[in-house]
Amino acid sequence: METLMTAQTIPTQPFDGQKPGTSGLRARTRVFMQPRYLENFVQSVFDTVGPLDGKTLTLGGDGRFFNDRAIQTILRMAAANGAARVLVGRDGLLSTPAASAVIRHRKTDGGLILSASHNPGGEDGDFGIKYNIPAGGPAPESITGAIHARTAEITEYRIVDGPDVDLSVEGESVLGGMVVEVIDPVAIYAELMGSLFDFDAIRLLFADGFRMRFDAMHAVTGPYAKTILEDQLGAEPGTVVNAEPLPDFGGGHPDPNPVYAAALMAEMFSDGAPDFGAASDGDGDRNMIVGRHTYVTPSDSLAVLAANAHLAPGYASGIAGVARSMPTSRAADRVAAKLGVEAFATPTGWKFFGTLLDAGRVTICGEESAGTGSSHVREKDGLWAVLLWLNVLAAKKMSVAGVMAEHWATYGRDYYSRHDYEEVDKAAAETLMDDLRAALGDLPGTEIEGLTVTDADDFSYTDPVDGSTVERQGIRIVFGEAARGVLRLSGTGTVGATLRVYLERYEPDPSKQGEDPQQALSQVSAAIQTRAGIAERLGRTEPDVRT
Ligand code: VG1
Ligand code: CO
Numbered sequence: 001m002e003t004l005m006t007a008q009t010i011p012t013q014p015f016d017g018q019k020p021g022t023s024g025l026r027a028r029t030r031v032f033m034q035p036r037y038l039e040n041f042v043q044s045v046f047d048t049v050g051p052l053d054g055k056t057l058t059l060g061g062d063g064r065f066f067n068d069r070a071i072q073t074i075l076r077m078a079a080a081n082g083a084a085r086v087l088v089g090r091d092g093l094l095s096t097p098a099a100s101a102v103i104r105h106r107k108t109d110g111g112l113i114l115s116a117s118h119n120p121g122g123e124d125g126d127f128g129i130k131y132n133i134p135a136g137g138p139a140p141e142s143i144t145g146a147i148h149a150r151t152a153e154i155t156e157y158r159i160v161d162g163p164d165v166d167l168s169v170e171g172e173s174v175l176g177g178m179v180v181e182v183i184d185p186v187a188i189y190a191e192l193m194g195s196l197f198d199f200d201a202i203r204l205l206f207a208d209g210f211r212m213r214f215d216a217m218h219a220v221t222g223p224y225a226k227t228i229l230e231d232q233l234g235a236e237p238g239t240v241v242n243a244e245p246l247p248d249f250g251g252g253h254p255d256p257n258p259v260y261a262a263a264l265m266a267e268m269f270s271d272g273a274p275d276f277g278a279a280s281d282g283d284g285d286r287n288m289i290v291g292r293h294t295y296v297t298p299s300d301s302l303a304v305l306a307a308n309a310h311l312a313p314g315y316a317s318g319i320a321g322v323a324r325s326m327p328t329s330r331a332a333d334r335v336a337a338k339l340g341v342e343a344f345a346t347p348t349g350w351k352f353f354g355t356l357l358d359a360g361r362v363t364i365c366g367e368e369s370a371g372t373g374s375s376h377v378r379e380k381d382g383l384w385a386v387l388l389w390l391n392v393l394a395a396k397k398m399s400v401a402g403v404m405a406e407h408w409a410t411y412g413r414d415y416y417s418r419h420d421y422e423e424v425d426k427a428a429a430e431t432l433m434d435d436l437r438a439a440l441g442d443l444p445g446t447e448i449e450g451l452t453v454t455d456a457d458d459f460s461y462t463d464p465v466d467g468s469t470v471e472r473q474g475i476r477i478v479f480g481e482a483a484r485g486v487l488r489l490s491g492t493g494t495v496g497a498t499l500r501v502y503l504e505r506y507e508p509d510p511s512k513q514g515e516d517p518q519q520a521l522s523q524v525s526a527a528i529q530t531r532a533g534i535a536e537r538l539g540r541t542e543p544d545v546r547t
Pocket of ligand 2: 096118282286
C-alpha cells in the first residue's frame with residue numbers, strides 16, 4: 001500500500017562549477033556524495049526542461065559506486081516534481097545506448113543517465129550525470145547552458161520522503177503518486193539489435209568455429225554482451241569476460257584502448273589468438289575493435305563500417321551520410337566521397353551529431369575516442385559497432401586483417417594516433433593552448449622539424465541544421481595534404497587538465513601501408529611537440545596514453 005507522501009521543499013545554495021562538459025556533469029564521487037550536490041543539479045535539470053507534471057522519464061546508470069543511492073534520490077525528486085512515471089533499469093542499470101533506445105522506443109520525455117563513462121569509478125573515482133532529450137540524445141549546448149545557469153541561482157529543491165524503491169524486480173510500484181516501472185535493461189536494446197543485423201549469418205559464423213573475446217571491463221556492457229553474443233548468437237560460453245558490472249569496475253580504468261585494455265590486447269596478439277576481440281567502456285557507448293594480431297583504430301573502424309554497412313539488413317538501402325568529430329581522421333570522408341554521400345566534421349562530443357541524425361543527413365557517426373554509432377539511437381553504441389563488424393565479417397568471409405588491407409588498398413591508409421597527457425597542470429595547459437592560439441596567424445609557411453605548415457586554425461563550427469555555432473573546439477595545424485596535428489583540452493576530466501594531441505598522416509601507396517603507426521607519425525608528432533612546447537611547459541616528455 002502506498003502511504004501518502006508530501007513533497008518537501010528544501011532550501012539550498014548553488015555550488016560552483018556545475019557545468020556540463022563534453023558529456024554531462026562529471027566530478028569526483030565524493031563531490032557528488034556531499035549533501036545537496038546531486039540534488040541541486042537534478043533540480044536544475046527539472047527546472048530547465050520542466051515542469052514535469054504528467055511526464056515520463058527514463059533513468060539508469062552504469063552501476064558505478066553511488067549509482068544506487070543517486071537513483072533513489074532522483075526517483076524521490078522526480079515524484080516531488082510531479083512526474084507521472086519513471087522507467088528505470090533493473091538494479092538501476094542501463095547502458096548509455098540502451099537508455100537512448102528506451103527513451104526512443106517508449107517515447108519518454110527524455111531521461112537521466114548516471115555515468116562518468118570511461119573515467120574510473122569507486123568512492124575515490126568519478127561520478128557523472130547527464131540529461132538526454134526526448135529524441136534520445138545528449139542535450140545540446142543550448143540546454144546544457146541553461147542548466148548550468150540554473151545551477152548558479154538555485155535556492156531550493158523538491159523531494160518526497162519515503163522508503164527506497166525495490167529495483168531488483170521488474171514491475172510497477174508507486175512513489176509519492178508517481179509510478180516507478182522497473183524494466184529489463186537488456187530487452188528493448190537486444191530487440192533493436194536483432195532488427196538491424198543478420199543474426200542468422202553471425203550464428204553460422206560462430207557455429208563454424210569463429211572465436212571471439214569480449215572484455216566488458218567489469219562495466220555495464222557485460223549483461224548485454226552475454227545475452228546477445230553468447231545466448232542469442234551462440235558464441236561459446238566464456239566469450240565475454242569481466243562480465244559482471246562492479247561499483248569500482250574491479251579497480252580498472254574502463255576505457256577500451258590498447259593501454260587500459262592491455263589484457264585483451266595481449267590475448268589478441270598471442271599465438272592462438274581468437275579471430276576477433278572487442279571491449280567496451282564504463283557505460284557501454286565505446287568500443288575497441290581488434291582482429292587477430294590486428295588493432296583497428298577507431299577512425300579506421302568508422303570508415304570500414306561506413307563502407308560496409310549495406311551488408312547489414314538494417315542499412316541495406318545504403319547510408320545517407322557520415323559524420324565524424326573533427327579530430328577523427330579523414331578516412332571516413334574518403335568513404336563518403338566514394339559513396340557520393342555527405343560528410344561532416346563536428347566538434348568533439350556526441351551531442352553535435354543529434355541534429356544531423358534527426359534531419360536524416362547522416363546515418364553513421366563516429367569519434368576517434370572509440371565511439372561509433374548510427375541513427376538507430378542518439379548515442380554512440382559500443383555493442384552495435386561490434387555486431388556490425390561481426391555482420392561484415394560474416395558477409396565478406398574475411399579476417400579483420402584482410403578487411404583492413406582491402407580497405408587501405410582501396411582508399412589509402414590514414415595513419416592515426418592520439419597522445420594523451422593526463423592530469424597535467426591546468427594553468428600550464430591553458431597557457432600552452434592560449435599561446436598556440438595567439439600564434440596561429442604566423443604559422444603558415446613556417447617549417448617545424450622538417451615539415452611545412454600550410455594551414456592553422458582553431459576549429460569553429462556552425463551546425464548545418466539549426467545554425468548554432470561553437471568556437472575554440474581544437475587547434476589544427478596542417479602540413480600539406482598528408483599530415484595534420486590537432487590539440488585540445490579534454491572536457492571530461494575531473495582533476496587538472498588532460499591535453500589530447502591527435503596525429504595523422506595519409507599514405508595512399510599500398511606498399512608503404514605496413515609501417516608501425518607511431519613510426520609513421522614520428523615526424524608530425526615531433527613537430528607538434530616542438531611547436532607547442534609540451535616538454536618545457538607540461539614537464540612531460542612522453543604521453544600517458546597512445547591509442
Ligand atoms: C572524450 C572524447 C570524446 C567523447 C567524450 C565522451 O571527451 O574525446 O570523443 O565524446 O569523451 O565519451 P574529452 O572532452 O575528454 O576529449 V564517454 O564514452 O566518456 O561519455
Ligand atoms: Co562512455
